[in-house]
Amino acid sequence: MSWELFWLLVEASGLTILYSAVSIVVGFFVSAAVCAGVLSSNRPISAAARLFVSFFRGTPLLIQLLLIYYLLPQIGLNVPSAVAAVLGLSLCTAAYQAEILRGGFQSVPRGLIEAADMCGLSAFATFRRIRLPIAVRLTLPALTSEAIMILKSSSLISVVGVVELTTMAKDLASSTYQPLPIFAAAGFVYLVINLVVAGFGQLAERAARRGHA
């Protein structure tokens, strides 16, 4: 396999990284809200949040992307490829992240929340300043896994017309009839990106461990 082909893969990985990174960040904020909704004692809010998780976790991402890309324009919302890609990825990861966070929230020792109550923190302040940061710390390895998962799932955004790493690899494989070396090379590029992500995850874990009771 030539350097020229490998370089094409590296170039395509730029979009993989860009779309994944934006979606992970957007998805995190959505997931925090969804998780708060799931744990809420308000029944309609909780039911809506559960339905969100059920739908975006339950159906294949490919189909979610198709719905966003093809269905929304029919109700008058013209979504460009880039927006559809980010929307699909971030809503899907939000559903998964929300479930991960839920496990974390339920493991936050009750005493810490009681202490916040006694200090007069409002429910929202307790959520934002105490429960969320601790839940994130407890679930860092799972959240890192999810980030890596999304990096890889982003291969599906080709269905809305964004040519990223996997699609480029498939294209090259089918035009050169050398699928094995090209897929191996694409796998290597993914590995490098994900090792960097896993490395950041580990740094975060180490920092979090310092502040552990």
Added chain:
Amino acid sequence: MNRRALINWSLALATGVVLGTALPSAASADVLETVKKAGVLKVGTETEFAPFDFIDKGKHVGLNVDLFEEIGKEMGVKIEWVTLPWDGVLPGLETGKFDIVAGPATITKKRLERYKFSPPIAEATVAILKKKGDASIMKPEDIAGKPTGAGKATAQLAQLQEFVKKLPKQGEVKEYVGFNEAYADLAAGRIAGVANSLPNIAFVAQTSPVFEVVQPTFGVKTYFGFPENAAPEYASLNDAVAAAMAKIKADGRMGKIQKKWFGVEFDTPAEVKDPAI
């Protein structure tokens, strides 16, 4: 009870949402007019189907690119390519994300029920691709008793299955998610031959040093065409494309393009109304 209600509700919603995509788009303005006004014809395709559409050194090239360039000239519009995986291409055509699909697809009875097809652009008749130097297969009948394969649910697979059934000894016919995977298994030695349309495998053999075409073709004669939207507002556009292609065929440009990408020219009828399969 609460949970069950939730599930039912979700399913109903999903069905509604998914089926919604199948509804014809509300816009009923004549598509040809819209295309002319914008000066742009949007063409959807996948890029894993050499030599029709593929990526060479990072650029989208192939017979379709050349052919649509000419069609655009005839119609006085620019061509805008939208490349998607094949799964997403036809839903895109149905929901109006683009005006025509550059597939190409083998024209079959079942597919004609759902879509219109442009005039044929090449023959799709099937031949066998083997590993270079495999002396045990010199004609199609030599695959008797040997494992072979093709892309699943393709017209070519159906032809191969028909053909194998009539041989004295029947080998296994494997189905692959796409032809590229079938080629990979041929290279890996799991199967002895891949059945695909002659234009495709001729190009494969020309590009890759490890494969070779077994002549002649077998099975019934079939043709490749471009899928088109069957809704009435597309009728004038489909006619305009057909007229442009007729002109391109008549003055020899089509032959040149075929020669460039297939190495041979094909004689194709003006229209396939009643396909053999």
Added chain:
Amino acid sequence: MSIVSAIRVSGVVKRFGSTAVLTGIDLDVPRGAVTCLLGPSGSGKSTLLRCIAFLEEATDGIIEIDGEPLGFGLDPDGVRMRLPDASLRKVRSKIGMVFQQFNLWPHMTALGNVAEALVTVRGLGRVEASEKAMAQLEKVGLAQRATHYPSELSGGQQQRVAIARALALEPKIMLFDEPTSSLDPELTGEVLNVMRSLAETGMTMLVVTHEIGFAASVASKIVFLDHGKLLVEGAPAEVFGKPRHPRIDQFLDTYLDRGAAGLL
């Protein structure tokens, strides 16, 4: 008119499902003094304290802080009713609480733990909040440890930070729920010392503890609970002096060596 008690508990009942933990408690906690809640395990003393902090909702009865009802009040017809959350927050802001398990937030430094509520609740700027928090840490002797995380502090130090955190909000009343029970004996002293000097400033304190020595020497009032009921209350000399209630004898036998009980 008599002086309003810091805390007044009237007719408080607490049931968890079918088990009654408190079966009707009436109690007055005087201002500016230390009151100790004693009693064997399971007597309901921690539950009572948690009801007073409104971490548990009493099943029945009224709790007044500084003359104002907490969580539940009486409507004009004398029927018990839930009060709005705003009133709950306002009344509860008069109370500071220290827990057995410290409950420091693990992701914040000592200083961060103390300053947090000053910023998010009181709305102080970061700088001002830090200065105030630092002053509190100095009072409990931990100014040098301000940037340490809870996991880097000993149990005694963590509990002193927790006291500083409660004090930073300038409460009128401090509740202590077995503040030294999860500490090694040699770390107990440093926490008790901080509590002693806090008592000397005239802070109203209600302390659930098994430190009988501390109770006897610092408290002005001892309240003894048994089986969810208030058994004895009074000055240490009255409660511990002879003749003693037989349950208190039994209790002292359990918590002190037999010989030591005789010394009291």
Added chain:
Amino acid sequence: MNALSSIFGYLHGDDGWNILSGLANTIILWLVGSVLGAALGFFIAVARRYGPKPVDWLLKAHVEVIRGTPFLVQAYLLYFGGPYLCLALGDGSVCLTLEPFHAGLLGLTVYGSAYYSELFRAGFEAIPRGHIEAATTVGFTRWQTLRRIILPEMTMLVLPSMVNMTILLLKETAVLSIISVKELKFQVDIIGNRDYAFVESFTILALVYWALVEICGAVGRAAEARLSRYRFAHS
């Protein structure tokens, strides 16, 4: 629109049977793959925690490589890579080549194990040291401590992420159609490709996967409810 009726049209006859057999394969691959994957993942997590340093490094490298590359690539290399290597090294006469289904199951197990092991690792980290020390002091062996103390305690934290991961594994089974494992997506795609009925085939896929995910989620919730007695053991 008659999409709904054409969907039902595909659910009986030969197409219906093919879809059903695909569904059966998907469920077998999913269940066996995730059970084996979770078991392997647990042993990886234990070995990394209690084993010697080199074992930890080796397994960490394994986990990062498996996690870091797409399942598509792994399945591809596992299925096509072996024969290629054999052909490169000799005439290909002596060569272990895996059937698609076996290659798929093996790939799924190994892929899942890497992710599961990371979840278990997080679970170990979250358990207060004191609880483990307490078990040691009452004379539990390491294995007993693991089984009786650590496992139940960390389940609460880990369970939702485990359910997540198991659902993700379900969706990864669809990737196996690339190495011609005849699972659900492979069979449903046949209809889509043959008749160009993609909207119908996508709807069928979405509904079936959603139903499976909901079942998995319900099992997870039931397990959580049973295990909730381990929560709030303090105070």
